[in-house]
Amino acid sequence: MYVRTSEVRGDPARLDEGLRLIREEIYPAVTAMDGCAGMSVLFDRNICRVVATTSWRSEDAMWASTETVRALRESAERALGGTGGSEVHQWEVAVAHHDHPVPDGAHARLTWMSCKPALIDRAVDLFRMVALPQIQEFDGFCGTTLMVDRGAGRIVGTAAVESRGAIESSRDAAAMIRERFSTELDATVDGVEEMEVAFAHLHVPEMV
Known part of the structure; x- marks a missing residue:
């Protein structure tokens, strides 16, 4: 099993709206992708830091999703009021x-x-x-x-x-x-x- 973590910072005043978008739009889109097993989201309200993790049934499936997930991540960054430069890592x-x-x-x-x-x-x-x-x-x-x-x-x-x-x-x-x-x-x-x-x-x- 493999996972990708995306770490985003934004505007605390926009955290709830960003989390709503992730839950209602991004989560269904990601989990519908071939090979995706699920998703979790953690956050620190004080500094509007969000860590989203997606799980993948194979390494190939994880890498194949890269471009599509990038577009979704950018939409989350905009909703959160982020300035870009989110950190992305792949893990086993x-x-x-x-x-x-x-x-x-x-x-x-x-x-x-x-x-x-x-x-x-x-x-x-x-x-x-x-x-x-x-x-x-x-x-x-x-x-x-x-x-x-x-x-x-x-x-x-x-x-x-x-x-x-x-x-x-x-x-x-x-x-x-x-x-x-x-x-x-x-x-x-x-x-x-x-x-x-x-x-x-x-x-x-x-x-x-």
């Missing part, structure tokens, strides 16, 4: 575990890291054996994924929980997991974000 899903569906009002923590490309398999094993069992213990845990870019040595882990309170209560535990993970891999933590879930229909199968 290495680990996915779901406890139950992500409800309205859920939040997610995204952790972006980079390491030596030769250590990606080690990172996957470490996440599966060490991080995953601890993440599952977070209050309100819904699910988690680990996505990798093997060529670039990039990693992004996402953990979804049921509420803002749950994301706040898990901060210390998440920081400890992150420190151990980065230390054992000699990895760089490129960023940590806590975002609200607009909707989560990514439909990535269980991969543990």
Whole structure:
């Protein structure tokens, strides 16, 4: 399974209109494409940052959708009042575990890291054996994924929980997991974000 993430910034005053367009127009258009398995959208209202993720049943399907998705992404940028320059990345899903569906009002923590490309398999094993069992213990845990870019040595882990309170209560535990993970891999933590879930229909199968 493969995914594409599109990271867009815009005008906070236009966030709700942008999210409406994504939900009502872009989501149906993307998920109707050959090979698309689903889509999810996370956002930070304070800075109008939106991360949209689409899942694909094969790498070929993901790449074949590039031009069509680009046009849809540009329409979302305009609706959000963005100035262009959105960041787009392609990933392989290495680990996915779901406890139950992500409800309205859920939040997610995204952790972006980079390491030596030769250590990606080690990172996957470490996440599966060490991080995953601890993440599952977070209050309100819904699910988690680990996505990798093997060529670039990039990693992004996402953990979804049921509420803002749950994301706040898990901060210390998440920081400890992150420190151990980065230390054992000699990895760089490129960023940590806590975002609200607009909707989560990514439909990535269980991969543990």
